[in-house]
Amino acid sequence: MKRREAREKAVQTLFQLDNTELSVDEAINYIVEEPANRFYEQLVRGTVQNKEAIDEVLTGKLEHWSLDRLPKIERTVLRIAVYELLFNEEVPHRVVLNEAIELCKIFGDEKSGRFVNGVLSKFEEK
Template sequence: MKRREAREKAVQTLFQLDGTTLPVEEAISYIAEEPVDSFYEMLVKGTREKQESIDEVLTGKLENWSLDRLPKIERTVLRLAAYELLYNEEVPHKVAVNEAIELCKTFGDEKSGRFVNGVLSKFEQQRM
């Protein structure tokens, strides 16, 4: 499985998990075929495990929005991208941001891509 496909499946899984008590392993079994791709699994499990700290960071970068008010797809993509930006050092920041924008084009609309880009650009500004 290529990384783009892994990210797409991760968004689908995380979207499914948002607001439910469904166990991560069960959600993964609905989306991924055996054997489960390690990058995909790392994205899903890592994002879920770090979700509280990711949400804190994202809340600080949202202007005039709360995380709960965001459309579910934007919230899901932002969480996944924030996980990669904060906890996955092997993925360059630009790649993580570009992939998030592409995920928005696939699952959201043009506005969601611009919004996600604006929020994620604050991660890069903070690094400088």
């Protein structure tokens, strides 16, 4: 599984976990049948484990929005991207932004990518 596909699967998994009673393992098993890819599991488990810190930082970057008001896809993509920006130093800042926009093109609408790009552009490059 390439990283792009791992991110797509992570969006699907985290989308499922948002406001449900599923465990992380149940959600992972529902999305991927074969043993999970290391990068995919890192994205899913890392985002879930650091959700509180991610949401706190993300809330500070949202203008005139609350996390609860965001469409579920944008919220999910933003959480994964912020996880990568804050906790995964091996992925360059620009790659995280580009991948988030691509995920929005796949799962969201034309406004999703612009919105996500606007929020993520407020994060300083490391």
